[in-house]
Amino acid sequence: MKNILAASMFTLSLAASGLAYAESVKIGVITTLSGGGAGLGVDMRDAFALAMKQSGNKDVELVIEDDAQKPEIAVQLAEKMIQSDKVDLLTGIIWSNLAMAVVPNAVAQDIIYLSPNAGPSALAGANCNKNYFNVAYQNDNFHEAMGQYANKDYKKTFILAPNYPAGKDSLTGFKRYYKGELVGEVYTQVGQTDYAAEIAQIRDSGADSVFFFLPGGMGISFMKQYAQSGVNIPVMGPGFSFDQDILPAVGDAALGVKNSSSWSKDLDNEANKQFVEAFKAEYDRLPSVYAAQSWDTANLILSALSKASVKDKDAFRAALKAADFKSVRGEFTFNTNNHPIQNIYVREVIKEGDVLTNKIVGTAFEDHKDAYAEQCKM
């Protein structure tokens, strides 16, 4: 399943390298391209490939493989990419349980891993690593923003997330900033499709608000069932529960819902406008936050490549850490633990013509840092 685009890029790079010496760089992309979580991985891959294409950099070769959202497959792919493809950099993983299976092992082999999405807490604190750069967020961040936001209007919240590392980080993050009472805290199964039992508990709990983190198809199922259940308690969540990959399938049930994200289509900066235009033109759909983070990851790599050789690990790490690229999220710097310092916004789901999308209605945090950076001794 190697990308044809990558193959042709590689051929082109060979042709070009005959004239002037150019160092070829191999980037391994492990992401989810099949199964229920495929929409997220496809957006990640498409944005990454498009950023590489637009840069005109002919020296980059992509090795793209599908992890099917299974940790054991992701581990095998990483081994194969490191041992036999001899990739210089790894990236692409969407899900935190897969990242936990792959990243510690890869960075221990002195491979630089750049995360375009997953940011488990276990890799942000004491176990941080100089070879691990998270370009997206630390998992808790978006949820912390929603916890902060909820203080304004709500006193009794029911919280819900899947039982996996990012789900636990989610509820931990929410609780870190939320001051009201929790009337229910429920963990669901990863990949669960029916939420009737949980919705019944919400109805019975006397909550004045519901916070849920259910990425991908899980969020679609929950919102559709919630909208029909006759429960009228307002919902909120991180951007993942209401992003562009989910909204068309949820429909009008999502209108007006507040959610938190580091990025939105309408963020006013030049890089973002170019990104949204280019993505729409190439793929004929609106990008999601996964696409935005992946675009930034690609551009971060490109910025570092222009400064240092990927073979000189120390210089290349320093070039990455400088984060000298135009982020679609505006201001972007790395904290001491190689996780972002960035703004987190509150968005609202709106309708533009027939298309459901988000618009920014406020800023929850400016230059937000994660809670684990202090434990990182690097």
Add this chain to the structure above:
Amino acid sequence: MSLALLLEQVLNGLQLGVMLFLMAAGLTLIFGVMGLINLAHGSLYMVGAFACAAVAAATGSFWIGLVASLIAAAAAGAIMEMTVIRRLYDRDHLDQVLATFALILIFSEGTRWLFGSFPLYLDIPPLLQGAVPLPGGGQYQLYRLAIIGVGIAVALGLYLLISRTRLGMRIRAGESDREMIAALGVDIRTLYTVVFALGAALAGLAGAMVGALQSVQVGMGEPALILAFVVIVIGGIGSIKGALFGAILVGLVDTMGRFLLPKALALMMPAAQAGLIGAALASMLIYIVMALILAFRPSGLFAAQS
């Protein structure tokens, strides 16, 4: 915990149960009559959901979509039977499992190729939207009640079909002695195709009805398939009655476990921890029940004569 909540959860369990029954009935019928293990049954469920979503989007009517899902799944089932499955009846179960597993991959990638990786939109028809009041002050989603109704109607219809009609008589005869009914002049090949298409249509119906509640996406059939296998193993492979009881048992145990276990554990430990451990235990619960039933009734609750 209020009475209304308990009632609502019992209804949720029933609704999950009748959905599983629609899946399991086809699976167990096919196994009972033809001795075939069909892993691709979940793909037929997916075909039903996609057909319903695509047709509903094109025509604007869920009901036309529902009819389309029955037709599409039955047609897919009949084609599957005539091209692949027919060659597998005389092979052992390992060959059947391998071939039908290949069918899962073909159906999944084919659907992705046709519809893309992003979930499709399918909404509940206006007639069945909203919730109805329950005794005790609660409310319940009307659509889920309708699913329970459809499930009961299908169970009744299957019972009448099998016990009262000529086709049913042949199915029963096919279950007990294949060679004999062929010798009596019944066209066994057509009978097999009809039974397979019937099972497929039931799976497609389940997929279309659930599609309006969940996300219509590639791979949606496999989690339902695993539960359906648990159901037919509990109920006794080949028994429709077993499938009905097994499905309702699994539906109730799963729903009640998810709901009550964290609550029970919360009496002993902090709520956050109880939630985590309770959720983990609840996801194991139906398999524990299956293991217990198999320990005491190795061939299931209502074993068909073999």
